[in-house]
Amino acid sequence: MKTEKSLASSTQYFDYVIVGSGAAGAILANRLSEDGSTVCLLEAGPPDNSLFLHIPAGFIKAVFNPKYAWQFSSEPTENTNGRRIPIPQGRTLGGSTSINGLVFNRGQRSDYDAWANLGNPGWAYSDVLPYFKSLEKRTGGDDYYRGSTGELPISDIDWIHPLCEAFMEGAVEAGIPRNPDYNGMDQAGVGYFQRTIDRGWRMSTASTFLKPIRSRSNLHIKTYAQASRILFEGRKAVGVAYCHPQHPSRSMAVMAGKEVIIACGAINTPKLLQLSGVGPTGLLQALAIPIVHALPGVGENLSDHYSVRVVARVKNIETMNELVKGLKLGGQLYNWLRKKPSVMALSPSLVHYFWKSRPELTAADLQGVFSPASYKEGYVGMLDDFPGMTAGVWQHRPASRGYVHINSTDHFQDPVVQPNYLDHPDDQLTLIRGIRLARRLLRSKPLEPYFESETLPGGPCESDDELLDFARRYGVSSYHVNGTARMGPASDKFAVVDNQLRVHGIQNLRVVDSSVMPSIPSANTCAATMMIGNKAADLIRHG
Incomplete structure (x- = not known):
């Protein structure tokens, strides 16, 4: 695994380009690079070198540090007493798994059965259970429900x-x-609670899915690489433009021979799609962004606890x-x-x-x-x-729904985030x-x-x-934002991806993170997002 902090000097070519190294992205990078495919993983933030990212109690020092977490906040409403509610999201290798509360909570069987019933075959509880189990390194519990041979340690207090x-x-x-x-x-x-802690250390997806495979020459990780837009040939995704945050005028590109995979979370994913010309027509026209494909659901359906x-x-x-x-x-x-x-x-x-x-x-x-x-x-x-x-x-x-909308073509500017709590x-x-x-x-x-x-x-x-x-x-956010690129059949005009997580109307582009959730699970969303990444790897390799 080659971790690059410096700027690339020329366009590079890979089989897969993954944007975001969090709960889903790191797992995807691990799985897709197993068979020799070349994979480039883009992470906007720095490497996870800080001790505060590895000591569980260090979350207090990391979650509100803009170096390691996007400092998003909601728009004020009367239902939050005119307050902006902080919604930090991970901005380092491992994404939010490097700064979160460490709880491992899958949710209820009915959560996933509801996803399937909304027109998403393959996402019922019986379908996703094997992908939860294959992640877990869990001692004890019923073998029918729990896994013991995966990469992710799940410990008791x-x-x-x-x-x-x-x-x-x-x-x-x-x-x-x-x-x-x-x-x-x-x-x-x-x-x-069951926790992603092992022998006193935080077990992020960077620690468990990226660090052990750093010797793979076909996996390239670029930190300090903030994606600015998806590159298209017509309606086919062919790569990603990105830049170093300290050198915003120097744009670089990584090209994908097979697929571009967006895994940068329920706020940054719709932001990147909208900046790239995929989203609601009125929003894109208001910002004079050329429309690649009109998808009214991009950025809608935002939910949080x-x-x-x-x-x-x-x-x-x-x-x-x-x-x-x-x-x-x-x-x-x-x-x-x-x-x-x-x-x-x-x-x-x-x-x-x-x-x-x-x-x-x-x-x-x-x-x-x-x-x-x-x-x-x-x-x-x-x-x-x-x-x-x-x-x-x-x-x-919760039944309340909101949205994520860009209000600028500047990819360094935060979008408008309104969960409508x-x-x-x-x-x-x-x-x-x-x-x-x-x-x-x-x-x-x-x-x-x-x-x-x-x-x-x-x-x-x-x-x-x-x-x-x-x-x-x-009241505050639980940092469980989701749903802004929801999964659903093409007949649902507000669906963004199909049950294979392919973006409707676009070739070679998938979304793989919490934004694809059709409805919020009855749980902390990290475990479900990991499962989505794990299942998506099979969909990509064998679908």
Whole structure:
């Protein structure tokens, strides 16, 4: 594997050009280069050399660092109290798998059956399960559902805190059963998250799918290579133009003899397609971009999980807030260096609860998280100065939809990102119910010895209107954006790719990332995006 930081001096030719090295792109590069095909992988950001990208707790230092993460944000609306909501996305080798919360969560069987029922044969749960399993290096669990021979280690937590145990005990008393494997037969229940952590280190797709194959001479990785447009001959994709961010006027090109594959995420993928003349006619005409192919669905159907955190002050016990300061942090670092349980090797959320907002539902429509830690104003990044604990919640399948639209032909300018959080009344009501559940769980009897007071929302906040106002003022993105190049049959005028992930109306061009999801899965989207990359490799090689 040849990693290039410097500018290329001339046009280069490959069988495949992949734009984006994240959850799907890195896996594609691995699989497509196995048989001798020449593959060029373009990554706009730098190599993943920072230690903060490899220590799990380092996500706090990486996720808001523009060197390693695109600092996108939503457009303000009344449903976010006029706020722009940060939506950072990975900008380094491994993409968002190098900066995310490390949770491995596939979602429910019905998520993928729904994809198939929307006119996408081959994407039902029974079809995608083998691709989940072949990724995994997982010890334990039902062999029918879980894989053990893949490249991606999936581990259980080894740092146990009494608050986590008390929270789960309280959830069970509230009727939420313990579930040892939410990625198995059934998702519903409470338990510890499974993480992409191995022996104290983050397992990004760069670490697991790119680093082990660096000796392959047919795989070329170009970092600091920001794609500016897809190159076409008529309606056939033949290559990608790119430049170094520090040398924007020097355009270079890599040509693809077989296919161009766009895998740069649900914000950058529609941006690149639109800049290249593939997208809604009115948008492209307004910017005087020559239309290669009019596809009204490019950039539409944007969806995300909008999460809210309930925070409580804790008494009678030490929380993570104290463990990451002063001498105690030194002790945690010492434990981590000795491969002992340590807060340095934790994901931000330790405990999950998947449950129903209404008892009559047949499946969970809420995802909750719990940590023996709390953050200022409930936003992950800056820990509170007092002992705290947090129960967060979001709606599995929000009905609100938004868009990603470019507003300039400058490929260095961020597009307009509008998820329209809480736009649909059902989303508002479901989230209110979710907040009530989170508050109830924090006040459970097993947590009584530790619960001192609620700090968020706190005070007189009981009615639906008050809770909705709280959600509008403090809710944040879960960074699970998807759907902006959705998969669907040609009869659906807003579909962008077919069930083989080929862009409708274009030859030799595919999209392989979270943007192809027809609907948002009831899960963190990283695992599903990895599966998409894994399955796409077979579609490309054998389809």
